[in-house]
């Protein structure tokens with residue numbers, strides 16, 4: 233097992249690579265989408281939170297990540313002594329009509345195919361994605377973690393429909409007509425996912441890239457009047473069965489799985505370990521629609537048991553903290569990450 237850190241786009245620089253190394257990481261997961269672009273959030277080191285108008289504005293639909301820029305990023309990361317394991321998330325600018333079944337979906341799937349080919353050509357093994365209309369939604373913030381550390385949670389479902397021009401937390405068309413996106417069924421959303429996987433998995437196989445699916449965050453059947461896909465552990469199996477492949481893998485988010493109302497996170501870890509591309513190693517207290525994100529060692533999940541299961545199952549991929557509560561000091565994000573990475577490193581040493 234390998235220790236990694238997830239970095240937002242504005243953190244992709246030597247200072248953050250050195251910070252990751254100093255915390256014992258060998259690998260990085262990078263977010264290339266600028267979630268905070270023209271958004272309202274002040275603390276951009278905290279995870280994106282947003283409101284019903286989303287996190288920020290999507291990127292340039294005409295600009296996809298090129299092999300050259302991915303190679304340059306990888307080179308800088310390698311020079312700092314780290315490996316680039318994964319890119320996390322597509323930009324809504326590149327796939328809004330794939331999610332919404334809009335008129336540009338065929339043009340956009342070609343863009344995603346090119347992105348995956350570029351990622352493979354740059355030697356980056358994993359691409360994480362989250363097939364969701366509402367994306368990460370219904371979040372509240374508060375001093376929920378130990379010692380009053382600021383963190384996020386959920387206390388009821390956001391029922392407000394998503395306005396036109398927005399999907400997956402971001403605005404891709406600020407001139408869209410007023411009104412909200414059409415309501416659809418779960419079946420329709422699964423059909424969209426099936427089309428996406430059938431188109432993209434063969435390309436990913438050829439490019440040597442693993443596509444890794446994040447479960448719904450939060451895992452509710454509906455949010456903002458839109459259906460969700462993987463909101464119970466067994467629905468991950470449904471996603472895998474659509475297109476069994478070594479490129480159809482999971483971005484296994486322990487926090488989201490523990491928040492699910494059915495199943496249990498240990499059984500899910502047993503069941504899916506061999507399909508996991510990488511792990512979001514975070515802890516929570518409670519289940520949807522009422523839960524809180526907390527420190528890695530104080531939540532409902534026994535992380536020691538999880539790491540033992542992963543070891544027994546021969547999981548050899550990367551674990552990242554994903555989110556942590558913000559600690560009360562001059563550098564809240566850094567302290568939270570350093571604390572969590574130290575805990576994870578110790579756990580990994582204990583079982584190695």
Ligand SMILES: O=C(O)[C@@H](O)[C@@H](O)[C@H](O)[C@H](O)CO
Nearest residue numbers: 279280320362368446449554
């Ligand atoms: O890193 C973050 O802060 C989050 O945006 C992710 O955990 C998110 O849940 C996944 O990338 C899925 O969108």
